[in-house]
Amino acid sequence: MLFKYLSVVGILSTICVGHGILNFPKSRGNVQWQGTCSAGAGCKGPCDSPKADSPFNSQFNEKTTYTRGQEIEVSWKRLNHPGGFVRLSIASFDDSDNWDSFNNNVVKYTCYETNCGPDDPNDNTFGHLNGPGSQKCSTKLTIPDNLADGSYTLQWVWYGGGIYYGQVDTSFGEYYGCSDFKVSGGNSQTSDKPEAAFQGGDITYPNTDSCKYWGSNKVGDCNFGDRQPSPKDGELLSQSLEPCMHGPPKQGKPDGM
Template sequence: MATLLQTLTLAVFLLLAIGAPIRSAEAHARLLSPPARDPNGYCGAFDTGLCPPCGNKDKSQANPAAATYQRGEAIDVVWPRNNHPGGFIRLSVVPFSSAQTFDDFAAGTVQFSCHESGCKSGFADPNAGDAPGTPVDGNHCATKFTIPSYLPDGQYTLQWLWFGGASFFGDLNRGQTDYYGCHDFTVRGGAAVDVNAKPACPAMLGGDATSPDTSRCKFFGTGSPLQCRPDGCQGSYKDGKPQPLLQCLASKGANQPTTAAPKPTVTVGPTTKVPVPAPTAPAPNPTTKVPAPPASTKAPAPAPTSTSKAAPSPVPTKEPTPAPAPAPTSAPAPAPAPVSGTNVQLFTDALHGHAAPAVSYVASSSRPFQVYVNGKLNGDFPDAWSAIGRSCDVQHNQCADAVNRGQSPAGATVGQCDEQNNKCHAKIAEGVAAAEALTKKN
């Protein structure tokens, strides 16, 4: 016991000694409720490629029969803030039988909401992390989603996509790449089908922890999906509507009504009910029913019923297929001259040909801990903890992307990449100790 206490005390001392922040665990927003097809959730627009639109589980592992809703029924959609400020949540619906591409989901957009809807903003600084002691997934944000009356009976997939967020490994002035997940469900009964009820443009349910203004949200960067690539993009905080909605309104000459997201009472998992704070001036909605998660996420998807029909024509505004990560507007800084002993990434195990990149310490820089990938600066950080974490995640992203593209050895799985990432993060404290030794030398 004494040895354990001494070790913990030393770790805290080292964190303070090199200026590493003591904060809640860094994590990303993900779809908590209704149940996601891929419950692990951390799947997004990585630097080297795009995670599939519904995560690492395709339709063969989906079960749309596990959740049934009626037209006009309102459901609670819940995700955690997890230390990340700003951004938009896009909710889209496509037929389960569709190809479910990024273009399909962009065309099937039903509504936009604010990322920080119904949850607490940062502790002390609105853009900062959650309050000390907040567990991962503990600060719940939420919005209401009403099953559109223009959807005929049948099977569908709801995509949840978060974009325009910030806080790149604790750096509040850099953007966070997009993350997304899907929920599969069946529509049966309810309001009469009205194919003419589809609006010209998606709805906007604004209002967040920064402002109750129902017409806008706080966001970082361009306000467009799949644009913050590479992860940690440059930009600034703004308030407004998402770019796809602005483009739709401009092209259609539509007046877009906006409403505040109402107060949901959320069922996350089979039994735990979590009250979510309401934004200012909530609007009433029908009673909510949230289905329990399916018994097995690997159950094969049933064939669409004979009454299933294709959804009406998609939302006119269409986003182009995501292009590869854009090149930086200025040439990347040259790699620092290698100096023996400057790599503070101590996890050296490779998996399927992918290793965590080195973390260099450059004493002359105001952001001395730098991660380089293929000779290019991938990220620079004021503290070792954030830089080493980024290095671990680069390995994970490259590993998972290769598996998804079929470029890994036979039998390789994303789960193996996840396990490797956990091992890498477990070595961060040792790297922090090495960084502390370097700072003393310089």
């Protein structure tokens, strides 16, 4: 009995470590939240740090350059949490502190666990396929042809993720990350803005037009508004506003898809 108890405690501590971070292309990063941007911790986006703090501003920073029509990989680590959606949007670098610029220029939605999952698929401590694991997750993104040559920002949003501190019927708040880049050449520029695409199918619902998620399927529902946490000495959970919502996992598409 003691061994079983210690095993569960060990798994719980593992599943609570680390949260959603854009891995590639490299995100701006930040100092205040140790590189992450969690709405529950008080980081409200739209990026992990404001435009003024982006390394892109430095003349010594090597700028990543893509061409129109180029397909790139966008990746993140699962970091011990299952479920949810990833939304990818592109705005001009100059407008990258503006939420509307990203909300109006969504390029793609996909499942958070689109091609990744738990380390042990038979571990059902927190439910079917909800165990710990930090596999690489990724999707492909094509640079839209309507972008003129210039400087842009890719926004990555994870929302609808689940299981906060071992509570299987809880959803996380949103996480944000941004990567700055330049567009130069490639396909001829067009005036038509592409419609947002949705790539469904994840570890729980493979080969379907859906994803597993908790809480809400809409960006903005779990950003906690203007609220900020009120940390108290010795109370770890007071450092966050989490969880966002309560309820069992669901199957579905992003709002509007």
